[in-house]
Amino acid sequence: MAQATTVPTTGRAWHLIARPVGWPTDADFALREEPVRQPRAGEVLVRNRYLSLDPYMRGRMNDARSYVPPFRLDEAMTGDAVGEVLASEAEGLAPGDLVSHPFGWREFATLPARYASPLPAVGEVPVTAHLGVLGMTGLTAYVGLREIAKVREGDVVFVSGAGGAVGGAAGQLARLMGASRVIGSAGGAEKVRALTEELGFDAGIDYRAAPIGEQLPEAAPKGIDVYFDNVGGDHLEAALDVLNVHGRVAVCGSISGYNATRPPTGPRNLQLIVGKRLRVEGFLVSDHSELRSAFLAEVGPWLAEGKLVHRETVTDGIEQAVDAFLGMMRGVNTGKSLVRLDG
Numbered sequence: 001m002a003q004a005t006t007v008p009t010t011g012r013a014w015h016l017i018a019r020p021v022g023w024p025t026d027a028d029f030a031l032r033e034e035p036v037r038q039p040r041a042g043e044v045l046v047r048n049r050y051l052s053l054d055p056y057m058r059g060r061m062n063d064a065r066s067y068v069p070p071f072r073l074d075e076a077m078t079g080d081a082v083g084e085v086l087a088s089e090a091e092g093l094a095p096g097d098l099v100s101h102p103f104g105w106r107e108f109a110t111l112p113a114r115y116a117s118p119l120p121a122v123g124e125v126p127v128t129a130h131l132g133v134l135g136m137t138g139l140t141a142y143v144g145l146r147e148i149a150k151v152r153e154g155d156v157v158f159v160s161g162a163g164g165a166v167g168g169a170a171g172q173l174a175r176l177m178g179a180s181r182v183i184g185s186a187g188g189a190e191k192v193r194a195l196t197e198e199l200g201f202d203a204g205i206d207y208r209a210a211p212i213g214e215q216l217p218e219a220a221p222k223g224i225d226v227y228f229d230n231v232g233g234d235h236l237e238a239a240l241d242v243l244n245v246h247g248r249v250a251v252c253g254s255i256s257g258y259n260a261t262r263p264p265t266g267p268r269n270l271q272l273i274v275g276k277r278l279r280v281e282g283f284l285v286s287d288h289s290e291l292r293s294a295f296l297a298e299v300g301p302w303l304a305e306g307k308l309v310h311r312e313t314v315t316d317g318i319e320q321a322v323d324a325f326l327g328m329m330r331g332v333n334t335g336k337s338l339v340r341l342d343g
């Protein structure tokens with residue numbers, strides 16, 4: 001077996017120990033010490049360096065049928081991570097290699113090598129970009145714009161959740177794909193300032209300052225052609241109101257309802273879909289992995305050339321991971337939410 005350093009015998013991992021109702025609390029999670037298992041044939045042992053925090057994880061805490069199975073109670077949760085191979089029993093992977101894989105929420109992971117992807121070579125970009133704008137986050141934005149909304153030269157595009165990871169990438173990519181005007185909404189004056197001053201949006205809306213339905217028509221005097229929806233609820237209702245005839249909606253997520261104990265009211269104007277002949281389509285990034293190489297070929301150079309800004313909120317220490325996750329759900333983050341582990 002190829003092994004780089006002495007491997008600790010135990011490591012910490014976050015377990016879900018109770019199913020949250022509404023907003024999760026600390027009592028729903030436990031950070032537990034577990035044995036670190038040496039790899040068997042075809043496996044690698046990875047020391048995680050960065051853990052990804054993503055809103056869909058909230059859905060996996062519920063015991064409900066969905067497109068991904070729920071987290072099991074009293075087991076380590078999973079999620080994207082980037083780490084360094086410590087020991088390998090697999091061809092093609094050696095100690096020291098950096099890989100991305102789906103066994104996050106823990107310090108060490110022993111996994112079949114087929115789940116460990118070496119980081120693609122896309123020039124001088126930070127390692128963390130592989131969990132953000134060059135990872136699942138960026139691919140989600142790309143799929144929503146290219147494949148679902150089919151953004152065209154000259155489109156007016158509105159992106160909600162634009163201060164976050166997917167939304168920040170989506171707004172910037174829409175511009176690079178030829179949009180004539182890009183409007184973003186986010187919570188708070190500072191996030192909205194950054195949209196126009198740092199990410200190149202044409203207009204920003206602070207949805208906490210006044211109802212989104214009042215502010216969007218002012219930001220979009222000629223209507224919008226595309227809505228990239230991360231929020232749902234009142235934001236989707238506001239977008240339907242201002243969408244132009246034959247407008248397209250890429251429904252990516254609806255975070256305004258993820259911690260709700262009752263379904264949110266609305267949108268109350270779905271009849272507009274008929275009169276305006278709108279196309280409203282949900283999508284899952286996991287259905288579009290075949291676009292990954294086209295995505296990396298197009299977006300990688302934009303990032304390396306500085307045409308795309310990668311923003312992230314990094315929290316240090318595995319013991320902070322649950323607080324950081326809850327902070328992300330409340331909007332503490334700008335850009336991609338990550339946890340950095342000691343290495």
Ligand SMILES: NC(=O)c1ccc[n+]([C@@H]2O[C@H](COP(=O)([O-])OP(=O)(O)OC[C@H]3O[C@@H](n4cnc5c(N)ncnc54)[C@H](OP(=O)(O)O)[C@@H]3O)[C@@H](O)[C@H]2O)c1
Pocket residue numbers: 053054055056136137140161162163164165166167185186187188191230231251252253254255256257283284285286328329330331332333334335336337
């Ligand atoms: N379809 C897919 O395959 C796919 C893949 C990845 C992500 N997604 C979805 O994409 C969306 C964004 O995910 P992300 O990873 O980029 O997370 P993120 O946007 O970086 O973080 C979540 C953000 O949601 C905002 N938020 C929370 N509650 C809100 C509310 N009631 N109304 C409006 N905004 C609210 C917060 O920002 P503010 O400060 O602005 O409130 C927070 O920063 C989520 O809906 C997620 O489920 C879908």
